[in-house]
């Protein structure tokens with residue numbers, strides 16, 4: 001059977017990627033293949049990578065406050081390249097009042113601080129595993 | 134148009150999807166791969182192996198830059214291990230190759246071993262074949278690099294590069310234990326660190342003491358992080374192509390792919406653990422079960 005593949009990216013200029021790594025590890029432990037691209041990826045690079053890797057989903061971790069530009073840029077590029085079937089989800093430091101706009105721009109879900117990794121796994125299983133199996 | 138046709142025409146999305154079904158062994162991958170294999174045999178396939186952390190991915194990044202500066206298109210299959218517990222994987226080789234993410238002449242694919250031993254995945258040759266059929270000039274395969282079990286890549290790549298680090302006594306042990314025969318080219322990476330000259334010298338001595346060969350593997354010192362020594366490495370790769378039996382290597386790739394398909398059809402589809410357990414109930418021992426099963430399929434045991 002097919003394996004779920006997920007790209008975990010950490011765009012923006014701010015420092016660490018601890019949160020992204022924790023999510024990556026728990027997704028691996030749940031049996032998914034995680035492509036990890038490291039820090040400071042541009043939306044273009046993230047989308048090109050997602051397409052080359054044929055991932056089912058892109059998980060974006062953002063701490064820098066650039067979420068209102070980064071997320072729409074990614075969903076926009078996916079659309080442009082005919083790859084809107086790739087699910088985009090996000091986490092990090094994102095104020096509640098910005099979430100409706102992000103969902104409107106095509107992001108499937110935003111995990112706010114305090115979300116457990118189990119919730120992320122549950123989301124992937126419901127939204128993606130069910131679809132490809 | 135089929136995925137294979139679109140991949141052969143150069144379409145990245147179709148090629149990426151085809152790699153996916155070849156890796157998953159789902160969908161119409163067999164029919165698609167039949168088309169792909171008919172378009173292979175043009176690319177130059179370079180294998181890179183060596184212990185984790187020795188700098189394989191960074192070296193791959195530097196080689197990509199080199200070949201791109203010559204106008205050659207590049208495909209990379211970077212293999213990392215799957216977790217034996219969950220079956221999941223973290224594939225992180227791309228981190229070192231991030232500068233090529235927006236270059237249309239570079240296609241990088243992260244691959245998990247999914248239980249295959251020997252440093253590659255079952256699908257590795259299929260993925261290389263898809264790159265080849267897409268028209269990539271150079272294909273680089275970065276193996277897991279678990280240490281001593283890297284024979285797969287040496288028979289499958291046109292040129293096999295073994296990366297070692299300065300002063301790593303363990304590495305030299307591994308070399309003694311048989312990796313000496315695996316390498317077409319040795320790279321002593323991290324030459325910015327102490328002991329690189331000595332490690333290179335030790336390697337050369339060992340090679341000279343070994344069996345006489347038509348092709349004597351050169352030992353190249355690199356600082357992959359600074360892209361230093363890469364010209365010399367590329368020269369070695371180019372030179373080696375005159376000595377390598379590329380037809381032999383291509384044959385080995387076809388055989389690897391064929392075995393992958395056989396295993397999928399035979400083991401994963403017919404001779405599954407569940408089926409085996411059932412047969413075991415009536416036949417008692419593994420040999421009787423297998424012989425009977427083979428006979429039922431018209432095969433001599």
Ligand SMILES: Nc1nc2c(ncn2[C@@H]2O[C@H](COP(=O)(O)OP(=O)(O)O)[C@@H](O)[C@H]2O)c(=O)[nH]1
Pocket residue numbers: 183184185186187188189190191192226229278322323324325326355356357358359
């Ligand atoms: N000092 C030094 N570090 C290097 C060099 N090449 C790679 N590294 C570092 O070695 C680490 C492992 O490199 P990587 O390419 O991921 O190794 P791999 O596991 O063999 O693929 C990284 O932190 C690299 O930055 C080098 O030439 N000199």
Ligand SMILES: [Mg+2]
Pocket residue numbers: 189190191225226275
């Ligand atoms: Mg690596």
